[in-house]
Amino acid sequence: xxxxxxxxxxxxxxxxxxxxxxxxxxxxxxxxxxxxxxxxxxxxxxxxxxxxxxxxxxxxxxxxxxxxxxxxxxxxxxxxxxxxxxxxxxxxxxxxxxxxxxxxxxxxxxxxxxxxxxxxxxxxxxxxxxxxxxxxxxxxxxxxxxxxxxxxxxxxxxxxxxxxxxxxxxxxxxxxxxxxxxxxxxxxxxxxxxxxxxxxxxxxxxxxxxxxxxxxxxxxxxxxxxxxxxxxxxxxxxxxxxxxxxxxxxxxxxxxxxxxxxxxxxxxxxxxxxxxxxxxxxxxxxxxxxxxxxxxxxxxxxxxxxxxxxxxxxxxxxxxxxxxxxxxxxxxxxxxxxxxxxxxxxxxxxxxxxxxxxxxxxxxxxxxxxxxxxxxxxxxxxxxxxxxxxxxxxxxxxxxxxxxxxxxxxxxxxxxxxxxxxxxxxxxxxxxxxxxxxxxxxxxxxxxxxxxxxxxxxxxxxxxxxxxxxxxxxxxxxxxxxxxxxxxxxxxxxxxxxxxxxxxxxx
Ligand SMILES: Cc1cc2nc3c(=O)[nH]c(=O)nc-3n(C[C@H](O)[C@H](O)[C@H](O)COP(=O)(O)OP(=O)(O)OC[C@H]3O[C@@H](n4cnc5c(N)ncnc54)[C@H](O)[C@@H]3O)c2cc1C
Ligand code: SF4
Numbered sequence: 478x479x480x481x482x483x484x485x486x487x488x489x490x491x492x493x494x495x496x497x498x499x500x501x502x503x504x505x506x507x508x509x510x511x512x513x514x515x516x517x518x519x520x521x522x523x524x525x526x527x528x529x530x531x532x533x534x535x536x537x538x539x540x541x542x543x544x545x546x547x548x549x550x551x552x553x554x555x556x557x558x559x560x561x562x563x564x565x566x567x568x569x570x571x572x573x574x575x576x577x578x579x580x581x582x583x584x585x586x587x588x589x590x591x592x593x594x595x596x597x598x599x600x601x602x603x604x605x606x607x608x609x610x611x612x613x614x615x616x617x618x619x620x621x622x623x624x625x626x627x628x629x630x631x632x633x634x635x636x637x638x639x640x641x642x643x644x645x646x647x648x649x650x651x652x653x654x655x656x657x658x659x660x661x662x663x664x665x666x667x668x669x670x671x672x673x674x675x676x677x678x679x680x681x682x683x684x685x686x687x688x689x690x691x692x693x694x695x696x697x698x699x700x701x702x703x704x705x706x707x708x709x710x711x712x713x714x715x716x717x718x719x720x721x722x723x724x725x726x727x728x729x730x731x732x733x734x735x736x737x738x739x740x741x742x743x744x745x746x747x748x749x750x751x752x753x754x755x756x757x758x759x760x761x762x763x764x765x766x767x768x769x770x771x772x773x774x775x776x777x778x779x780x781x782x783x784x785x786x787x788x789x790x791x792x793x794x795x796x797x798x799x800x801x802x803x804x805x806x807x808x809x810x811x812x813x814x815x816x817x818x819x820x821x822x823x824x825x826x827x828x829x830x831x832x833x834x835x836x837x838x839x840x841x842x843x844x845x846x847x848x849x850x851x852x853x854x855x856x857x858x859x860x861x862x863x864x865x866x867x868x869x870x871x872x873x874x875x876x877x878x879x880x881x882x883x884x885x886x887x888x889x890x891x892x893x894x895x896x897x898x899x900x901x902x903x904x905x906x907x908x909x910x911x912x913x914x915x916x917x918x919x920x921x922x923x924x925x926x927x928x929x930x931x932x933x934x935x936x937x938x939x940x941x942x943x944x945x946x947x948x949x950x951x952x953x954x955x956x957x958x959x960x961x962x963x964x965x966x967x968x969x970x971x972x973x974x975x976x977x978x979x980x981x982x983x984x
Contacts, residue, residue, distance in 0.1 A: 504570020626779020
C-alpha cells in the first residue's frame with residue numbers, strides 16, 4: 478500500500494479524513510512514530526504545519542534561511558533570562574536544519590532519569606535495540622576524516638595534546654561532502670533529514686501526509702481523544718486557509734517540546750491533572766568560542782559539526798566543533814562598523830567551537846503568548862549552571878591554544894575581547910562566570926510534558942501514553958525527564974520508536 482502527501486496548493490476545500498492514528502508533527506520523533514505505526518499496518522495520517530523544501534529552495538544566506546525554515550524567523554527567545562532558541566517549521570522539523578549529530582544518551586544519565594522519575598524500563602540496554610534500528614535505517618556513522626576539514630581536525634589535535642578524549646561526531650549523513658551548510662539545509666541531500674528518510678518510508682508504508690496543516694485543538698470525550706481540528710496555513714506567512722478535521726482511534730503528539738504543551742492547554746487543559754504540562758522546561762544552553770590561527774583554516778570546508786569531546790560529560794558539559802553561515806557567526810564577533818569589518822577578515826583563519834551544558838538546575842515554563850500561536854517561554858539560568866558553562870569556555874580555550882591558536886575570543890563579558898596566551902586566559906579559570914557574562918543560545922529543549930512513573934508528577938508514562946487518557950501519546954523531546962547530556966534528537970527518536978510500537982499493539 479502506498480500513501481500520499483498533500484501540499485498547500487493541493488487544498489481546494491475543507492479537509493475531512495479519518496485514521497487509526499493521527500501523528501502531529503513530522504520532526505525526528507513524529508516521523509519515526511508515523512513510520513513505525515504505518516509499518517505495523519495502521520492507517521496513519523501525519524500532519525505538519527510547515528511546507529516541504531527541495532534543495533533548490535534552500536537559502537544559503539543565514540538570515541533568509543532562518544526566516545523561511547524557523548519559527549518566528551529564528552528570532553524566538555526566552556524571558557526571565559533572555560536566550561535565543563530556534564525551532565524549525567518544515568516537513569522534517571528540526572532535522573532539516575540541524576547538524577545531524579546523533580548521540581546515545583549515556584547510561585549514567587539514564588540511571589539518573591530512572592531514579593528521579595520512577596522509570597523502570599528506560600535503561601541504555603532497553604533503548605539500545607531502538608538506537609540500533611534507527612542507526613541502521615538512517616546510516617548513522619562517525620564523520621569520515623576526508624570531510625572533516627582543518628577546523629574540525631584542529632579540535633581533535635588540541636584534545637590530543639591535552640590528553641582529553643575526542644571523537645568524530647556520529648551523524649545521520651550518507652555521503653557528506655563537507656560543505657558545512659547543514660544549518661541552511663543540505664543541498665547534497667547527504668543529511669538524512671526526516672523529509673527524505675522516515676517520512677517517505679512512512680508514505681511507502683501507507684501513511685497520508687498533510688503539510689501546511691496547523692493543528693489547533695485535540696478533541697476528546699471522557700478518557701479518550703477522538704480527533705483533531707485545525708486549518709491549512711500558507712507557507713511562510715501563516716495566512717489561514719481551509720479547515721481541517723480528522724477523526725482518529727489514537728493521537729500521537731510530536732509537535733515539539735514548546736508546541737505540544739500549548740496544544741494540550743488549548744484543548745481544554747488536556748492530560749494535565751498533574752499540572753506539569755508546560756512546566757519543567759529545560760534547555761542545553763550553548764556558548765561558542767572563536768580561535769584565530771596563524772595560517773588559513775579554510776573554515777568553509779568541513780562537516781558542520783564533525784568532532785566532539787565527551788571528556789567533561791559527567792561534569793555537565795559537552796564540547797563540539799561548529800560552523801554556520803558567516804552572517805550568523807558574525808554576531809559572535811566583538812566590535813561594530815570598521816572594527817567589525819576588520820575582524821571579519823580574521824574569519825579565514827578562524828575556527829569556532831562550542832559547548833552545550835546539561836543545566837539541571839535551570840528550569841522554566843511555556844505558556845500561550847496572548848492569543849497568538851507562539852509560546853511565551855520563561856527560563857531561569859541558575860548561577861551554578863552558568864559557572865559550569867564558564868568552565869566549558871575555559872576548556873575550549875585550552876584546546877585552542879593546544880592546537881596552536883594565536884589568540885582566542887572567549888566572548889565573555891568583562892574579559893578582554895581577545896586572549897593571546899594560555900597564561901592570559903587563566904583569568905577564565907580563576908573567575909567563575911556569571912549568567913550575564915555569557916552569550917548563550919539553545920536549540921535543544923525538553924521536559925515540558927515529562928514522563929514520570931508517578932501520574933501526579935508527570936504528563937506521560939514511560940511509553941509516552943498520557944496518564945490521564947487512554948489513547949493519547951506524546952513522543953517529542955518534551956517527554957524527557959531531564960537533560961540527555963548529549964544532543965537530544967537520537968534519544969527522542971529511540972523513545973518515539975518504542976512508544977509507537979507499544980501503541981501499535983494497543984490500537
Ligand atoms: C539549528 C539546529 C541544530 C540542531 N542540531 C542538532 C544536532 O546536531 N543533533 C541533535 O540531536 N539535535 C540537534 N538539534 C535539536 C533537534 O533538531 C531537536 O531536538 C529535534 O528536532 C526535536 O525533534 P521533535 O520531533 O521533538 O521536534 P521538532 O523537530 O521541533 O518537530 C516538531 C514538528 O512539529 C511541527 N508542529 C508544531 N506545532 C504544530 C501544529 N500545531 N500542527 C502541526 N505541526 C506542528 C513543527 O513545524 C515541526 O516540524 C538542533 C536544532 C536546531 C534548530
Ligand atoms: S556538511 Fe554539507 S554535505 Fe555534509 S551533511 Fe552538512 S550540509 Fe550536507
